[in-house]
Amino acid sequence: MENREKVLQIKDLYITFNTFSGKVHAVRGVNFDLHKGETLAIVGESGSGKSVTNKTIMGILAKNANIEKGEILYNGKDLTKFNDKEFTKIRGSEISMIFQDPMSSLDPVMKIGKQITEAMLVKGNITKEEAKKKAIKLMGAVGIPHPEKRYEQYPFQFSGGMRQRIVIAIALACDPDILICDEPTTALDVTIQAQILDLIKEIQKERQISVIFITHDLGVVANMADRVAVMYAGKIVETGTVDEIFYDPKHPYTWSLLASMPDLDTDATDELLVIPGTPPNMLYPPKGDAFAPRNRYAMEIDFKEEPPMFRVSDTHYAATWLLHPSAPKIDMPDALKIRIEKQQERQVLQNETN
Amino acid sequence: MLRYIGQRLAAMAITLFLIISISFFVLHAMPGSIVGDDPMIPQEVRKAIEAKYHLDKPLPVQYGYFLKDFLSFEFGTSLKVQPRVPVFNIIAEKLPITLQLNIFSLILTVPLGITFGIIAALKKNTRIDHTISTLTIFFISVPSFVFAAVMQYYMAFKWDLVPILLSTEPTLTWTKFKSMILPILSLSFSGIAGITRYMRAELCDALNSEYMLLAKTKGLSQVQATVKHAIRNSFIPLANIIVPMFLGILGGSMVVENIFSIPGTGSLMVRSINALDHPLSIAVLFFYSLIGLISILLVDLSYGIIDPRIRIGGRK
Numbered sequence: 219m220e221n222r223e224k225v226l227q228i229k230d231l232y233i234t235f236n237t238f239s240g241k242v243h244a245v246r247g248v249n250f251d252l253h254k255g256e257t258l259a260i261v262g263e264s265g266s267g268k269s270v271t272n273k274t275i276m277g278i279l280a281k282n283a284n285i286e287k288g289e290i291l292y293n294g295k296d297l298t299k300f301n302d303k304e305f306t307k308i309r310g311s312e313i314s315m316i317f318q319d320p321m322s323s324l325d326p327v328m329k330i331g332k333q334i335t336e337a338m339l340v341k342g343n344i345t346k347e348e349a350k351k352k353a354i355k356l357m358g359a360v361g362i363p364h365p366e367k368r369y370e371q372y373p374f375q376f377s378g379g380m381r382q383r384i385v386i387a388i389a390l391a392c393d394p395d396i397l398i399c400d401e402p403t404t405a406l407d408v409t410i411q412a413q414i415l416d417l418i419k420e421i422q423k424e425r426q427i428s429v430i431f432i433t434h435d436l437g438v439v440a441n442m443a444d445r446v447a448v449m450y451a452g453k454i455v456e457t458g459t460v461d462e463i464f465y466d467p468k469h470p471y472t473w474s475l476l477a478s479m480p481d482l483d484t485d486a487t488d489e490l491l492v493i494p495g496t497p498p499n500m501l502y503p504p505k506g507d508a509f510a511p512r513n514r515y516a517m518e519i520d521f522k523e524e525p526p527m528f529r530v531s532d533t534h535y536a537a538t539w540l541l542h543p544s545a546p547k548i549d550m551p552d553a554l555k556i557r558i559e560k561q562q563e564r565q566v567l568q569n570e571t572n
Numbered sequence: 573m574l575r576y577i578g579q580r581l582a583a584m585a586i587t588l589f590l591i592i593s594i595s596f597f598v599l600h601a602m603p604g605s606i607v608g609d610d611p612m613i614p615q616e617v618r619k620a621i622e623a624k625y626h627l628d629k630p631l632p633v634q635y636g637y638f639l640k641d642f643l644s645f646e647f648g649t650s651l652k653v654q655p656r657v658p659v660f661n662i663i664a665e666k667l668p669i670t671l672q673l674n675i676f677s678l679i680l681t682v683p684l685g686i687t688f689g690i691i692a693a694l695k696k697n698t699r700i701d702h703t704i705s706t707l708t709i710f711f712i713s714v715p716s717f718v719f720a721a722v723m724q725y726y727m728a729f730k731w732d733l734v735p736i737l738l739s740t741e742p743t744l745t746w747t748k749f750k751s752m753i754l755p756i757l758s759l760s761f762s763g764i765a766g767i768t769r770y771m772r773a774e775l776c777d778a779l780n781s782e783y784m785l786l787a788k789t790k791g792l793s794q795v796q797a798t799v800k801h802a803i804r805n806s807f808i809p810l811a812n813i814i815v816p817m818f819l820g821i822l823g824g825s826m827v828v829e830n831i832f833s834i835p836g837t838g839s840l841m842v843r844s845i846n847a848l849d850h851p852l853s854i855a856v857l858f859f860y861s862l863i864g865l866i867s868i869l870l871v872d873l874s875y876g877i878i879d880p881r882i883r884i885g886g887r888k
Contacts, residue, residue: 309789310790337791
């Protein structure tokens with residue numbers, strides 16, 4: 219995994235927003251790499267800075283945002299230095315994005331076909347007929363029945379799931395290398411969710427594109443991702459492969475997240491953990507570990523100094539003082555341990571029956 | 573669709589009936605009599621006149637006569653403003669100048685309002701936007717006749733740039749147009765301000781919409797996305813105010829027409845009310861209401877053409 223080509227590198231990205239009540243520190247030094255053809259899931263609760271990070275990659279931050287420091291390297295160029303004109307060139311054809319709400323992300327008064335071909339025609343070197351052919355093919359590929367007929371219709375004639383398929387088709391229209399999915403299934407009901415996730419997976423495999431998948435749904439992460447980055451209060455607190463995060467989590471926040479989520483094995487006797495308190499107010503970013511006040515394993519140093527990223531394995535890193543050599547040995551909560559064991563058992567069973 | 577139009581027309585007829593009924597009673601509730609209290613008129617003549625116009629009967633009976641005439645499209649003749657001339661002819665004679673003024677004013681209002689609105693929205697929260705928005709509120713709040721009087725005083729009387737009153741030439745010549753400039757301007761200000769404010773709000777909404785974000789992330793530049801998606805979308809609700817604006821200008825012209833002594837329907841209305849010329853007043857009122865209702869109907873029908881959600885979605 220490590221020696222694969224890196225298509226996107228984010229280095230120490232720090233973003234603040236100017237608001238009436240002061241400067242909000244939304245993203246505080248985020249580092250991650252995106253490899254070619256992989257799916258990286260970014261999980262975290264609302265306001266943890268997932269979307270802001272990705273909007274920075276697309277260059278669509280709100281006007282009151284400042285990139286304080288850090289860089290985003292794509293093809294050897296630093297995207298944080300790009301102006302809107304330069305961004306326009308790479309948007310769509312190199313990096314594309316799918317949004318949360320398909321109901322509002324399509325122009326209500328423009329025909330579907332035109333919305334798909336629009337960007338192709340703007341990027342040039344394609345005729346109208348070719349664009350139309352390509353769009354109809356794309357619509358077929360994302361699972362729209364009767365694409366020729368649907369091509370001439372308006373968004374209101376489509377259901378929510380169909381609209382999200384169209385949005386995906388639009389995002390793919392100019393053959394991007396990177397696809398950012400910002401909670402693409404949050405606004406959809408569960409059966410449609412599964413269909414859309416399968417579609418994204420399929421497309422990713424076929425086209426060998428890299429996907430950044432933003433979500434707060436851990437079930438989706440387990441289903442979609444190759445690697446996971448867990449964000450809390452504008453920082454990545456733990457990153458690793460899916461197996462590492464789900465079966466061997468190291469950060470207390472990841473523990474709490476996993477232990478608070480019910481799964482198929484959860485029954486009445488199981489304990490679901492609650493994370494006490496609320497996320498910190500990012501107007502006044504806390505000193506030390508941002509999660510410390512809500513962390514029952516917090517040590518004195520957690521309130522004083524920010525933990526660095528400790529290496530667990532080549533792919534697995536976590537920012538918690540618990541991994542420091544001189545820290546007391548603390549294991550994950552028992553409830554979580556039992557759950558992980560159950561899940562692994564089930565996994566084994568499944569593999570056997572397959 | 574035809575059924576819908578039929579329903580709307582029926583509703584319109586009921587509305588018109590209510591309007592003329594209410595205006596009949598309101599006008600007849602005004603003090604004074606059309607015969608006047610001139611002591612020189614002999615008692616018999618007074619009686620004869622009152623009998624002729626059914627004024628000696630109780631009000632409900634008069635209303636009955638009025639309705640009977642009205643339903644047979646018998647709008648009656650003017651009593652005092654232009655005695656014995658059918659009111660229909662009077663309105664037809666006064667209408668062209670009013671329409672000319674209003675059409676010129678609309679030609680000025682709509683493009684300017686849209687332009688200012690777009691500029692303000694694109695430059696939102698900058699000095700340009702603040703200037704435009706402040707002026708907008710000023711021009712919406714100050715009534716048109718204030719502008720009319722002020723401009724008449726300065727531009728026409730003090731600086732002698734344009735004539736003070738409307739020229740009486742029957743056709744639209746250059747001199748006549750020059751004398752129409754002030755009334756057109758004073759009729760347009762609030763309209764321009766209204767469209768500007770509306771356009772700014774709609775466009776700001778559209779610019780912050782998700783589809784603009786998608787348009788940008790799929791590779792359109794800010795300008796392309798704004799022109800193709802945001803402005804296009806913000807035009808649709810604009811039809812909502814432009815057509816009734818025509819009406820607003822008709823209403824506003826009552827006072828402005830008097831200031832510039834324009835012989836249009838607005839000043840006709842004021843004169844007929846003052847002269848207790850009830851048939852004429854009701855006819856002018858009826859005319860205004862008809863235009864108003866038709867324009868509202870046109871707005872609703874036009875949505876079926878400009879908005880695909882209604883055009884296609886409404887088809888059963």
